Amino acid sequence: MNCEYFGKCASCTLYNKTYKEQLEYKINIEKTRFKDFLPSNFEVYESEEQNFRYKAEFRLWKSFTNDNKLKLSYAMIDFDKKALEINTCHIVSLDIKELMPKLLACILEDDILSFKLYGCEFLNSTKGETILTLIYHKKLDAKWIEKTKDLELKLNIKIVGRSKKQKLVLSDDYINEVLSINNKDIKYIYKENAFSQANTKVNIKMIEWIINNATLSNDLCELYCGSGNFTIALSPYFRKVLATEISKTSIQTAKINCELNAITNIKFARLSSQEFAQAYSKERKFRRLEDINVDISSYDFSSILVDPPRIGLDNETIQFIEHFEQIIYISCNTLSLYENLLSLSKNYNIKHFAFFDQFAYTKHIETIIILEKKAKK
Ligand SMILES: C[S@@+](CC[C@H](N)C(=O)[O-])C[C@H]1O[C@@H](n2cnc3c(N)ncnc32)[C@H](O)[C@@H]1O
Missing domain, CATH: 2.40.50.1070 (OB fold (Dihydrolipoamide Acetyltransferase, E2P))
Incomplete structure (x- = not known):
């Protein structure tokens, strides 16, 4: 891609390279950062070279x-x-x-x-x-x-x-969106001023990669679910799903997205990750869970999916997600992901690792890691 503003506009910080070169440059940095964690079969998914931000x-x-x-x-x-x-x-x-x-x-x-x-x-x-x-x-x-x-x-x-x-x-x-996920159309609405993934084509690759690589069984717990981007597409593969998120607008949108796809096995609760950890350990009761008839003990969770903001997971949330056999960790910031992996790798093995070039021509890259609890000795 050639842009007359390369080198002037600070939104593209990797400008003096071709698309492939900027990706290789980023991946080399991440390979060094994650050298102790990266499996040899890690994957890299490209973006379109231009016109990729929606x-x-x-x-x-x-x-x-x-x-x-x-x-x-x-x-x-x-x-x-x-x-x-x-x-x-x-x-x-x-x-x-x-x-x-x-x-x-x-x-x-x-x-x-x-x-x-x-x-x-x-x-x-x-x-x-x-x-x-x-x-x-x-x-x-x-x-x-x-x-x-x-x-x-x-x-x-x-x-x-x-x-x-x-x-x-x-x-x-x-606006209305339809994503073709493994050849199945899934309907979404994206709300003005609410979080949505910017690079829609790469977002599709991320959702498909999770479906194709994670163990999909029993019930799914999700933190930071936004408007149900991953939740809606993953829900047919689980018996029941409990998804939480802090934003009221996103939760309302997620419920509409559920209806649009006639999905009935998801409950969306407006709770922060820290609050949900307290509810799970019975430290606190929440009206917001009672009001939607959620009894956490009725779930048979084996997997948790987390997609935190750039800051990553706080210590309380890390301790909480260690209750689950499988962790699907989606990250938009490799710095916080690396810090979190230092803790999580004590009790978990990395099963799958992939980079997704959501933010082409910048130093940022999206990462998804699937972790599996180590067997007790
Ligand atoms: C990176 S976005 C991911 C959203 C969604 N998974 C998606 O793909 O569209 C992170 C989300 O976390 C939510 N969030 C931020 N801090 C939170 C917290 N402490 N507890 C729960 N959700 C939080 C934000 O409102 C935002 O929707």
Whole structure:
């Protein structure tokens, strides 16, 4: 991929290399980091070389031309942390890339839309639905709604307006997605402003890899389940699933995703990983579990799946997940994963290990490890 902003835009930090070279560079770093843990048969899954991000956020940058006309461009941060005006981006999905100049042209010709607008976020599905969030430094009023409704129709997208303490949803605040997982279509909605995996094609490879490599039996426990990205696809392979997550919006979305696929064997509970550990050990009772009729002792768990944020697992959560025979650990940060593995490897063997290039042209890589409890001596 060739990008005119390589070396200037700080979002792609591995820019002076081809796609294959940047991946090889990252994998070599991770091979050194995980030298004591990496099995010889570890796997690497590539991303598409461009147009792979189905989520993107930009600043909107205003300036004036020599003849004093307003000029609007997208902006990223450069390597000196200053704004960098850009006209296009090659890592975002084709839908987002094509929409970007059309949106600017529409906003530029309308004072109500452009006034005090300072940022935007795109969320796109592989089926062509897009939701756009416009972020302002002003209160959004009836005139703005009228103009934005026209813009929704003109661009055939959904729009959400945000400003301080204000969120205006014009039609919906979600998009529909269908992922083909091992040739089976699974339906999802992705909600504006909630977590979703940015690289959808790599996300499919991650879900398939878990199904194809993990031991799928008895009941599954999941922490950090988000909107059910892994939960929904894995649930047919387990008797029952209990999935937990801290975000109310994500739990509500996960329940809708369950209904969309007519799945009935999952319970979603809004609990932090630490709270669920306390509920599991009967240290604390939670109304949030009673209200959804969850009796933890009725589950026959043998596996736990965790997909924590960048910080990784805290000590309390590590102690808790050691109750399970199999741990499926998904990580977006190899630094915290390495730290967590130092503890987990005392009682667990690493059965499978794979890297997924979710974040091409950056130093980050997604990792999934399947661990199996060591036999007692
Ligand atoms: C990396 S995301 C993974 C979400 C989901 N597995 C997916 O693939 O879309 C991490 C999730 O952990 C949630 N989270 C953050 N801290 C948490 C905590 N202490 N306990 C439970 N969930 C937490 C976030 O709300 C977020 O949805």
